[in-house]
Amino acid sequence: MSFSPRCRRITIEDLDIVHDLAMQIWPKCYRRAIAPTQIDELASALFDLDRLEDAMDGGESFWVVRVGEYDVGFISARLDGAYIRISRLYVLPDYRGFGLGKLLVQAAQGHFGPAQHLAVLVNKDHETSVDFCLRAGFAIDREIATQVGQYGFTHYVMRKPLDA
Secondary structure (H helix, E strand, C coil): CCCHHHHHHHCHHHHHHHHHHHHHHHHHCCCCCCHHHHHHHHHHHHCCCHHHHHHHHCCCCEEEECCCCCEEEEEEEEECCCEEEEEEEEEEHHCCCCCCHHHHHHHHHHHHHCCCEEEEEEEEECHHHHHHHHHCCCCCEEEEEECCCCCEEEEEEEEEEECC
């Protein structure tokens, strides 16, 4: 890739960037794991601007990665004791495989400083995300059932120890 990606932490005023990226990424990302009739409804609910603002007000921080003139991915995370908990990590399909997800994770790690573990919740049926996390050094810690509105899912809690 012949460009220099840049990560930046965003403010509440910039959450529309996250919303817009999510509306492009999420339906394509989950089309094999979630029934088509559920995709739009879930994406709209999960990335509603009020919901994202509540997450930020509750201690989550958000970063966006930009390549050239385009924002192409984002991450949100929070510090929870010894864990940096990643809530959302998405990159546009054409920009995957170039280390942008790793760059976003590093931005969160750098912001929160010393922690013992990274943790992320990954839909069990989303093989691409599970594979990404496994390649990045995460291991499956356990399975949990989650509920988003009227829809139930099974997720992996994946954990990665960090060097002290």
